[in-house]
Amino acid sequence: MNQVKTIFEPERVILIGSNKTREKVGMASPELFRNVAYNMRKFFRGKTRILDIDAKKGVPKKLPKAPDLGVLMLPPKQSIDHAWRLAEQGVKTFVIITGGFKDAQRQLLLQLKEKHGVRILGPNTIMGVINTASGLNTTFERGTMPKKGNIAVVSQSGGVGAYLLDWACFFGVGISKLAFMGDKIDVDDFDLLEYLEKDKNTKVICLYMEGTKDGRKLVTKAAKIVKHKPILVLKGGITEASAHRAKSHTASIAGSDHIFDAAFKKAGMIRVENIEDLMNAAIALSKQPPMRGDNVAIVSNVGGPAILTADAVAKNGLKLAALSKETKLAIEKKYPGVDATNPIDLIADARAERYSDVLDLVLADRNVDGVVVVNMLKSTFFKPKDARIIPKIAARHPHKPVVDVPAGGEDFMLVQRVLANTSIPVYNLPEKGVQALKVLRTYGLIAGKH
Amino acid sequence: MNQVKTIFEPERVILIGSNKTREKVGMASPELFRNVAYNMRKFFRGKTRILDIDAKKGVPKKLPKAPDLGVLMLPPKQSIDHAWRLAEQGVKTFVIITGGFKDAQRQLLLQLKEKHGVRILGPNTIMGVINTASGLNTTFERGTMPKKGNIAVVSQSGGVGAYLLDWACFFGVGISKLAFMGDKIDVDDFDLLEYLEKDKNTKVICLYMEGTKDGRKLVTKAAKIVKHKPILVLKGGITEASAHRAKSHTASIAGSDHIFDAAFKKAGMIRVENIEDLMNAAIALSKQPPMRGDNVAIVSNVGGPAILTADAVAKNGLKLAALSKETKLAIEKKYPGVDATNPIDLIADARAERYSDVLDLVLADRNVDGVVVVNMLKSTFFKPKDARIIPKIAARHPHKPVVDVPAGGEDFMLVQRVLANTSIPVYNLPEKGVQALKVLRTYGLIAGKH
Numbered sequence: 001m002n003q004v005k006t007i008f009e010p011e012r013v014i015l016i017g018s019n020k021t022r023e024k025v026g027m028a029s030p031e032l033f034r035n036v037a038y039n040m041r042k043f044f045r046g047k048t049r050i051l052d053i054d055a056k057k058g059v060p061k062k063l064p065k066a067p068d069l070g071v072l073m074l075p076p077k078q079s080i081d082h083a084w085r086l087a088e089q090g091v092k093t094f095v096i097i098t099g100g101f102k103d104a105q106r107q108l109l110l111q112l113k114e115k116h117g118v119r120i121l122g123p124n125t126i127m128g129v130i131n132t133a134s135g136l137n138t139t140f141e142r143g144t145m146p147k148k149g150n151i152a153v154v155s156q157s158g159g160v161g162a163y164l165l166d167w168a169c170f171f172g173v174g175i176s177k178l179a180f181m182g183d184k185i186d187v188d189d190f191d192l193l194e195y196l197e198k199d200k201n202t203k204v205i206c207l208y209m210e211g212t213k214d215g216r217k218l219v220t221k222a223a224k225i226v227k228h229k230p231i232l233v234l235k236g237g238i239t240e241a242s243a244h245r246a247k248s249h250t251a252s253i254a255g256s257d258h259i260f261d262a263a264f265k266k267a268g269m270i271r272v273e274n275i276e277d278l279m280n281a282a283i284a285l286s287k288q289p290p291m292r293g294d295n296v297a298i299v300s301n302v303g304g305p306a307i308l309t310a311d312a313v314a315k316n317g318l319k320l321a322a323l324s325k326e327t328k329l330a331i332e333k334k335y336p337g338v339d340a341t342n343p344i345d346l347i348a349d350a351r352a353e354r355y356s357d358v359l360d361l362v363l364a365d366r367n368v369d370g371v372v373v374v375n376m377l378k379s380t381f382f383k384p385k386d387a388r389i390i391p392k393i394a395a396r397h398p399h400k401p402v403v404d405v406p407a408g409g410e411d412f413m414l415v416q417r418v419l420a421n422t423s424i425p426v427y428n429l430p431e432k433g434v435q436a437l438k439v440l441r442t443y444g445l446i447a448g449k450h
Numbered sequence: 451m452n453q454v455k456t457i458f459e460p461e462r463v464i465l466i467g468s469n470k471t472r473e474k475v476g477m478a479s480p481e482l483f484r485n486v487a488y489n490m491r492k493f494f495r496g497k498t499r500i501l502d503i504d505a506k507k508g509v510p511k512k513l514p515k516a517p518d519l520g521v522l523m524l525p526p527k528q529s530i531d532h533a534w535r536l537a538e539q540g541v542k543t544f545v546i547i548t549g550g551f552k553d554a555q556r557q558l559l560l561q562l563k564e565k566h567g568v569r570i571l572g573p574n575t576i577m578g579v580i581n582t583a584s585g586l587n588t589t590f591e592r593g594t595m596p597k598k599g600n601i602a603v604v605s606q607s608g609g610v611g612a613y614l615l616d617w618a619c620f621f622g623v624g625i626s627k628l629a630f631m632g633d634k635i636d637v638d639d640f641d642l643l644e645y646l647e648k649d650k651n652t653k654v655i656c657l658y659m660e661g662t663k664d665g666r667k668l669v670t671k672a673a674k675i676v677k678h679k680p681i682l683v684l685k686g687g688i689t690e691a692s693a694h695r696a697k698s699h700t701a702s703i704a705g706s707d708h709i710f711d712a713a714f715k716k717a718g719m720i721r722v723e724n725i726e727d728l729m730n731a732a733i734a735l736s737k738q739p740p741m742r743g744d745n746v747a748i749v750s751n752v753g754g755p756a757i758l759t760a761d762a763v764a765k766n767g768l769k770l771a772a773l774s775k776e777t778k779l780a781i782e783k784k785y786p787g788v789d790a791t792n793p794i795d796l797i798a799d800a801r802a803e804r805y806s807d808v809l810d811l812v813l814a815d816r817n818v819d820g821v822v823v824v825n826m827l828k829s830t831f832f833k834p835k836d837a838r839i840i841p842k843i844a845a846r847h848p849h850k851p852v853v854d855v856p857a858g859g860e861d862f863m864l865v866q867r868v869l870a871n872t873s874i875p876v877y878n879l880p881e882k883g884v885q886a887l888k889v890l891r892t893y894g895l896i897a898g899k900h
Contacts, residue, residue: 027798126798126829141828157754159798162829163857170859210757236757239764274758274881275857304607307660307686308724314689315723348477348609378591379576379612407613407725409620431724 003119004187004195006093008131008177010069012047014091015040015138016082017073020054027126027140028075028098035140036073036097036128043135043145053078066090071128071138076101079123080108087116095138099124099182106185113186124182126158127165132175133201139165139178149174150203151282152196154189156181157236160208160275167279172420174286176201190218197225204285206278207233207269215260219267226268230285230443233269234278235260268446270439277435283425284436288401290444291437293369295321297362298343300374301350301382305407306343309372309430316438327365331358348379352386356393363397370401370440372433377411384414391422401440405433453569454637454645456543458581458627460519462497464541465490465588466532467523470504477576477590478525478548485590486523486547486578493585493595503528516540521578521588526551529573530558537566545588549574549632556635563636574632576608577615581627583651589615589628599624600653601732602646604639606631607686610658610725617729622870624736626651640668647675654735656728657683657719665710669717676718680735680893683719684728685710718896720889727885733875734886738851740894741887743819745771747812748793750824751800751832755857755880756793759822762884768891777815781808798829802836806843813847820851820890822883827861834864841872851890855883 017033033052040048049067053074070086072079075098083094101109101123109120121129128138132148139162146168153168153175155161161180168175176199179192189212196202205225212218222231238257264271272278296313298320300306313320320342331340334357338346344362346354355375362368373390375382387404394402403425406415412428419426427433467483483502490498499517503524520536522529525548533544551559551573559570571579578588582598589612596618603618603625605611611630618625626649629642639662646652655675662668672681688707714721722728746763748770750756763770770792781790784807787797794812796804805825812818823840825832837854844852853875856865862878869876877883 144828155754157752157757158829159752159756159826160754160758162752163755163826163861166826166828166858166861168859170863208754210754234758236754236761238761239770274762274879276879302607302609302612304605304610304658304660304686305613306609307607308610308684311686311688312724320689376609376613376616378594378616379608408616409618411613411616413620429724429726 003093004191006068007095007119007121007187008129008136008195009134010046010067010093010136012049012065012067013040013044013069013071013136014049014051014067014086015071015073016051016053018054019052021075023075023100028073032140033073035142036071036138038142039137039139042143043137045135053082069093069095071095071097073097076105076123080105083109083112087112087118092118094118094120095125095128096120096122097125097128097138099126101183106183109185120186121179122182123185124158125180126182127161127180129180130175130178141165144169146175146178147172149286150176150201151206151286152177152199152202152204153206154179154181154192155208156184156210157208158182160236163275164208164279167275171279173279173283188213190214190221193218193221193225197229203229204282205229205231206282207231208236209233210236215263219263222267222269226446230446231269232272232278232281233264234272234275270442280427280432280436281439284403284439285443287423287425288403288440289399290447291370291401291441292399292444294319294441295367295369296434296437297321297323297368297371298374299346299355299359299362299371300343301346301348301380302374302376303345305374305376305430306345309374309405309434310343312431312434316434318434318438318441321365321368323362324365324367327361330361349381351381351383352389355386356389359390359393360396363393363400363402368400370437372430372437373402373404374430375404375406375415376408377406377414378408384418387415387418390419391424394424401437403427403433403436405430453543454641456518457545457569457571457637458579458586458645459584460496460517460543460586462499462515462517463490463494463519463521463586464499464501464517464536465521465523466501466503468504469502471525473525473550478523482590483523485592486521486588488592489587489589492593493587495585519543519545521545521547523547526555526573530555533559533562537562537568542568544568544570545575545578546570546572547575547578547588549576551633556633559635570636571629572632573635574608575630576632577611577630579627579629580625582625591615594619596625596628597622599736600626600651601656601736602627602649602652602654603656604629604631604642605658606634606660607658608632610686613725614658614729617725621729623729623733638663640664640671643668643671643675647679653679654732655679655681656732657681658686659683660686665713669713672717672719676896680896681719682722682728682731683714684722684725720892730877730882730886731889734853734889735893737873737875738853738890739849740897741820741851741891742849742894744769744891745817745819746884746887747771747773747818747821748824749796749805749809749812749821750793751796751798751830752824752826753795755824755826756795759824759855759880759884760793762881766884766888768884768888771815771818773812774815774817777811780811799831801831801833802839805836806839809840809843810846813843813850813852818850820887822880822887823852823854824880825854825856825865826858827856827864828858834868837865837868841869841874844874851887853877853883853886855880
């Protein structure tokens with residue numbers, strides 16, 4: 001357990017690669033080696049020693065002070081050799097980036113583990129690990145680093161991990177840790193969950209998995225974690241055909257999908273359908289409280305999109321909140337043009353003040369459990385900076401989730417920029433805003449039950 | 451019918467508004483008037499006469515040459531007065547931007563129609579009409595004009611229309627016509643479909659509706675159109691609660707959702723769930739041929755996302771194509787590192803040449819009806835410009851649809867820029883790419899059956 005912690009929180013890292021060796025399949029190449037070296041130098045605030053085996057002719061017999069993490073970017077045979085040498089010098093944890101290991105070679109790594117008590121992430125992790133708190137970054141995407149936040153991402157697949165990394169960076173999603181499990185011959189989902197359970201920087205855990213060796217153990221651990229931290233899971237390889245590919249891809253058996261589905265449900269893990277849903281749900285859970293009931297209010301400056309939002313409420317099994325008489329009267333007294341029936345249409349000329357007043361009244365209503373704000377710019381008078389009142393008002397009602405939907409393309413980008421570093425999740429489609437509340441409701445039920 | 455054509459294709463337009471009158475609810479304001487005037491002057495290639503009723507004290511008794519379209523941005527009473535005066539001078543078509551008309555006022559407009567045989571779009575169209583071919587643009591979003599293309603958008607709601615407009619502009623979706631129906635006291639879905647049926651610039655029709663007066667007539671017309679042009683429909687107000695809001699919003703009755711659903715199916719209209727699906731489906735139908743069978747091949751440079759794509763194929767009721775022996779042998783002979791089992795993983799170092807060769811072989815396979823290309827940048831060697839080969843190879847196989855999924859955030863934007871003006875639809879998520887093929891398959895069945 002402490003060693004898994006070291007994989008994410010080392011003080012001294014040794015990165016070993018080659019400026020000559022090029023191996024297509026396993027991702028060993030001088031360019032990638034240079035990129036990881038660049039990222040470690042640029043971002044990591046601990047000590048990094050970078051070793052080019054061709055330039056230096058192997059690891060020196062005695063390292064001045066033993067690193068606590070070895071990162072290996074060599075082809076299988078050389079990775080194994082160097083791991084043994086490092087272990088003999090006291091290195092206790094390894095991240096093996098490269099792939100293409102045969103079964104016998106995997107066995108050699110497991111023997112290393114047994115003899116020296118080391119822990120190994122990989123091989124075939126492709127991107128390795130990121131810790132935004134310390135700047136540890138063994139990915140070869142030069143200069144790519146997600147912003148600090150409280151969402152941890154664990155991916156079995158390098159491609160899906162890279163995809164999640166790209167998505168997080170582009171949309172400014174705050175990340176605590178990223179780990180790419182690869183072949184997971186040693187450190188696996190269970191170990192990573194166990195570490196993340198206690199990681200103070202992590203509030204939400206995202207898991208992409210294709211298969212697992214000991215499902216029962218994983219699920220038991222997950223059921224414990226979800227009492228205080230939500231776990232979102234995306235499962236790849238749900239059909240026989242795709243499971244076949246998953247098997248050849250990361251050497252694990254996908255298993256029957258409905259068994260996984262039942263296990264996830266029992267453990268209180270929240271299953272999502274795709275990468276976008278995973279990120280959208282994680283953002284909601286990382287920024288807003290669970291929803292304590294099913295009743296959703298909609299506060300909008302446009303009629304049609306408010307109707308689409310109301311439709312989405314029904315499709316997601318939530319309810320349109322029936323506002324109390326007092327709330328309706330208070331809104332209509334202050335704004336005689338507004339019909340305070342949920343979904344509330346504030347009319348196209350609503351700006352910060354009207355949103356502020358109505359949102360505050362609606363959140364104070366005991367019949368309301370959460371709010372979707374819809375604030376389009378096109379065809380209205382709303383300006384992006386008006387959105388600043390949303391986190392302010394939401395903060396007054398800390399137990400009721402609020403999400404914002406500046407529906408559209410450009411409109412979304414403009415408002416998203418204003419709210420990116422606030423507590424308010426922002427979505428470009430009414431349906432995504434409502435889905436976010438649905439996830440918050442689901443987690444409310446899970447955290448309440450366990 | 452010819453008059454509805456004039457609403458979209460006028461030669462001389464008169465725009466009437468006021469630089470003084472400000473009316474919140476109905477969207478009459480000097481600022482909006484100036485914006486529409488700006489857009490008409492900037493984009494419209496016909497003649498535009500702009501009349502400020504306060505500056506000029508009403509319409510001159512005799513217009514030098516009668517305009518064929520009057521665009522009215524005045525409060526109800528004044529809009530009606532001016533419509534009558536213009537009709538007396540021979541103006542035969544009107545777009546009424548402003549809302550807030552009472553029943554009696556609507557009756558006055560219908561009387562005008564009867565007496566002078568004019569046709570009226572609106573009132574309460576909010577954004578009016580756009581015709582990208584002539585530059586006609588009565589929207590008040592200053593300087594906003596979608597790029598030319600073959601997708602027509604008809605929206606009952608101004609807000610949803612504005613949302614679609616914003617989406618189309620931001621993602622560079624090619625548009626032929628946009629029409630905002632508003633209260634549709636005269637020109638309605640039927641009239642617009644009838645016009646778009648014959649419009650040579652329109653290949654795909656997108657419809658947002660909350661309700662309709664004569665569903666049977668609409669559906670009969672639609673069933674005829676879908677033989678040669680697909681119709682996508684998004685229906686707002688599916689529940690009692692949201693239907694209530696729809697009624698107060700655009701004065702129409704939403705009706706029971708399952709009746710609509712059955713009618714859409716019978717007519718061969720393709721129903722979508724939200725704005726994003728609407729745009730994504732329209733892009734697919736506007737750029738690619740219908741799919742003639744269920745068999746999908748996946749050509750990817752990453753394993754995990756290829757598995758998620760394969761999962762999406764199953765979830766959408768399509769099949770993973772079983773490649774013929776010849777195709778597999780040809781691929782594996784040329785690229786010994788590649789396992790040519792669908793989904794095909796070209797491995798992370800695949801660039802233009804490998805994609806080109808394999809895509810060509812796969813599209814030539816009689817067992818393949820359509821292809822999803824997955825080309826991530828992160829964690830691979832693929833460069834955005836490599837994507838240029840996709841439209842080239844796809845063009846050699848004109849009867850099989852191809853879509854591209856550069857899965858991710860930044861990765862998507864980079865590749866999307868390269869392919870935006872080509873025949874290849876681009877999506878940021880495997881599931882959206884597969885959904886696009888599903889829509890092409892659905893339309894293949896509809897066009898084949900009718």
